[in-house]
Amino acid sequence: MSASAAALPRAPIPRRKRSxxxxxxxxxxxxxxxxxxxxxxAVFTVVAVGYAFWLSFHQWNILEPVKPYVGLANYSRLxxxxxxxxxxLNTLVYTAASVPLTMGIGLLIALLLNAKIRxxxxxxxxxxxxxVTPLVIAAIVWKWLYNGDYGLLNYYxxxxxxxxxxxxxxxxxNLAMPAVIITTVWKGVGFAMVVYLAGLQSIPEDYYDAAKIxxxxxxxxxxxxxxxxxxxxxxxxxxxxxxGALQVFTEIYIMTSGGPLRRTTTIVYHIYTTAFKNFDxxxxxxxxxxxFAMMFAFTLxxxxxxxxxxxx
Amino acid sequence: xxxVARGRRLAPAATAARKPFDWRGAVGKALIYLVLAxxxxxxxxxxxxxxxxxxQDVSDMFRWPPQWIPRSPDLGNFALFFQQANIGRLFFNSxxxxxxxxxxxxxxxxxxxxxxxxxxxxGRDALFLLxxxxxxIPGQVTLIPTYIILKNIPFFGGNDxxxxxxxxxxxxxxxxxVPQGASAFAIFLLRQYMTTVPxxxxxxxxxxGASEFRIYAQIVMPLCRPALAALAIFSFSFQWDNFYWPLxxxxxxxxxxxxxxxxxxxxxxxxxxDLLMAGSVVATLPVVIVFLLFQKHFxxxxxxxxxx
Numbered sequence: 001m002s003a004s005a006a007a008l009p010r011a012p013i014p015r016r017k018r019s020x021x022x023x024x025x026x027x028x029x030x031x032x033x034x035x036x037x038x039x040x041x042a043v044f045t046v047v048a049v050g051y052a053f054w055l056s057f058h059q060w061n062i063l064e065p066v067k068p069y070v071g072l073a074n075y076s077r078l079x080x081x082x083x084x085x086x087x088x089l090n091t092l093v094y095t096a097a098s099v100p101l102t103m104g105i106g107l108l109i110a111l112l113l114n115a116k117i118r119x120x121x122x123x124x125x126x127x128x129x130x131x132v133t134p135l136v137i138a139a140i141v142w143k144w145l146y147n148g149d150y151g152l153l154n155y156y157x158x159x160x161x162x163x164x165x166x167x168x169x170x171x172x173x174n175l176a177m178p179a180v181i182i183t184t185v186w187k188g189v190g191f192a193m194v195v196y197l198a199g200l201q202s203i204p205e206d207y208y209d210a211a212k213i214x215x216x217x218x219x220x221x222x223x224x225x226x227x228x229x230x231x232x233x234x235x236x237x238x239x240x241x242x243x244g245a246l247q248v249f250t251e252i253y254i255m256t257s258g259g260p261l262r263r264t265t266t267i268v269y270h271i272y273t274t275a276f277k278n279f280d281x282x283x284x285x286x287x288x289x290x291x292f293a294m295m296f297a298f299t300l301x302x303x304x305x306x307x308x309x310x311x312x
Numbered sequence: 313x314x315x316v317a318r319g320r321r322l323a324p325a326a327t328a329a330r331k332p333f334d335w336r337g338a339v340g341k342a343l344i345y346l347v348l349a350x351x352x353x354x355x356x357x358x359x360x361x362x363x364x365x366x367x368q369d370v371s372d373m374f375r376w377p378p379q380w381i382p383r384s385p386d387l388g389n390f391a392l393f394f395q396q397a398n399i400g401r402l403f404f405n406s407x408x409x410x411x412x413x414x415x416x417x418x419x420x421x422x423x424x425x426x427x428x429x430x431x432x433x434x435g436r437d438a439l440f441l442l443x444x445x446x447x448x449i450p451g452q453v454t455l456i457p458t459y460i461i462l463k464n465i466p467f468f469g470g471n472d473x474x475x476x477x478x479x480x481x482x483x484x485x486x487x488x489x490v491p492q493g494a495s496a497f498a499i500f501l502l503r504q505y506m507t508t509v510p511x512x513x514x515x516x517x518x519x520x521g522a523s524e525f526r527i528y529a530q531i532v533m534p535l536c537r538p539a540l541a542a543l544a545i546f547s548f549s550f551q552w553d554n555f556y557w558p559l560x561x562x563x564x565x566x567x568x569x570x571x572x573x574x575x576x577x578x579x580x581x582x583x584x585x586d587l588l589m590a591g592s593v594v595a596t597l598p599v600v601i602v603f604l605l606f607q608k609h610f611x612x613x614x615x616x617x618x619x620x
Contacts, residue, residue, distance in 0.1 A: 024434050027433035027434075029523075029524045033424065033426065034427050034439065036419075036423065037421070037499065041443065041496075044461070044491045045446045048461065051457035051460070052454065052456060062460070113348070125604070126352055126355060127351075127352070129355075129600065130358075132600060132602075136571035140574060144365075144588070144589070152378055247451075254578055271452060275456050284456055285457075288453045288455070291453075292450055
């Protein structure tokens with residue numbers, strides 16, 4: 001309460017405490033307005049985070065009443081756990097492939113659409129449609145497209161002579177992750193495109209005119225004007241996309257269930273099975289904090305790396 | 313391009329009159345259209361195939377080469393899906409939860425946003441920082457404790473006053489709706505928008521003796537319609553898409569939402585693709601319609617989320 005008391009007008013110094021209280025009483029309705037929000041945050045965020053932290057130091061199978069204190073055992077188990085290491089690796093592969101691909105193709109389409117072409121609104125809508133499609137539906141439709149025997153993808157790859165026999169997309173350990181990544185890219189490109197389009201439209205036309213007069217060709221203008229001026233947009237997209245990718249779950253659940261051979265078991269999928277299939281609540285809570293730490297570190301690094309370039 | 317630039321520098325007035333046909337520009341444009349068309353086909357194909365397959369008989373669906381245009385389109389799959397998967401129930405649950413959560417969020421967020429934007433009171437800045445801080449915490453961290461908290465809500469689902477003995481708010485509409493009732497993102501967006509409402513307007517109303525609630529409801533809210541609309545669409549489509557939370561807390565069939573119902577259909581290896589495609593069309597149609605009708609709000613929502 002004292003933090004913002006200084007901001008209050010006409011607060012006599014010797015009677016500060018009492019006047020804060022008077023102000024609280026005078027502005028009582030402000031607290032009433034905030035009550036629903038604060039109550040929900042208190043229970044489902046503040047208490048929940050504290051409880052998760054407490055849980056991560058205990059072992060608890062949800063069915064039993066006893067929750068023995070185990071100290072740091074859950075965390076040391078986390079470091080030694082091969083399955084968790086595998087899940088981290090899979091998640092990193094997924095993130096490292098899907099985020100640049102989504103953003104790159106999104107930028108490409110945005111640049112093409114920005115080239116004063118016809119049917120621009122129509123195409124923008126078309127590329128955005130996968131974004132509004134429910135993720136579960138996208139995963140189901142793509143699972144059907146990947147089908148080994150009747151899938152559309154195999155049909156056209158065979159027709160074009162790119163493969164000689166049908167690929168088992170989702171049951172081949174080497175193809176399952178790429179297949180999931182392709183689906184994610186298809187689903188996400190439209191969002192990157194819309195964000196980049198907004199970024200492109202905020203670049204003043206004069207810059208390009210000036211560069212043209214100086215004889216800079218299209219590629220040069222792209223490299224020296226467009227890309228640098230989009231750094232802020234890129235940073236925003238990178239942070240949001242990486243945070244999303246590190247938490248991938250739905251596609252995995254529907255398309256591969258973490259298989260084959262755990263090759264698509266990601267961190268969140270692993271947390272899900274640990275908590276709600278094996279009911280190992282304390283250990284799952286420790287994993288969730290591990291993920292939190294990773295997300296935090298990634299965001300900090302991205303901000304640090306990009307900050308050097310964002311000044312213009 | 314270089315041709316244009318040189319021409320302009322030499323004789324700026326004459327270029328418009330006798331500009332030679334710009335071959336490089338034309339080829340470039342053609343190339344752009346070509347690349348865009350190819351990408352567009354790839355992006356739209358899964359949709360077309362989904363709709364087409366949903367109208368086909370099973371025997372036609374598994375035919376090679378694939379039948380893009382159904383030979384004898386009928387709605388048999390939809391009828392079958394309505395019977396087998398009880399899709400009416402799934403649809404109702406999805407719509408009920410999505411609409412309720414959206415209204416709930418708009419209510420709590422607009423009240424909080426008004427308070428943070430237009431009132432001065434002790435603790436305001438600290439509380440606002442706390443609100444923003446909740447955005448940094450990933451859902452994964454709070455998911456497990458929230459599950460346990462819901463299980464122990466007193467007096468519900470067979471629980472006693474200590475929250476023991478039953479399943480609490482798990483497997484109930486309460487559990488699907490209430491934990492999602494406050495959104496820091498929504499508060500932040502609305503607060504940004506509300507700060508643009510002139511203070512004079514509010515002061516005039518205060519002098520006339522209007523209560524804070526009346527100012528909020530009758531002056532500020534009507535002025536915030538565009539922001540509220542954008543937020544409502546965002547929130548609705550997010551909830552319509554929501555899968556993880558229902559998956560974790562719903563166990564009875566009567567409470568399944570569309571994504572959950574369809575996903576369980578697939579995962580339990582009932583790969584009845586004809587029915588699934590029909591179900592997918594049913595689940596996609598509402599959001600696509602909402603999107604096509606309110607496209608402007610969608611784009612504005614993205615622009616508002618701190619980009620500009």
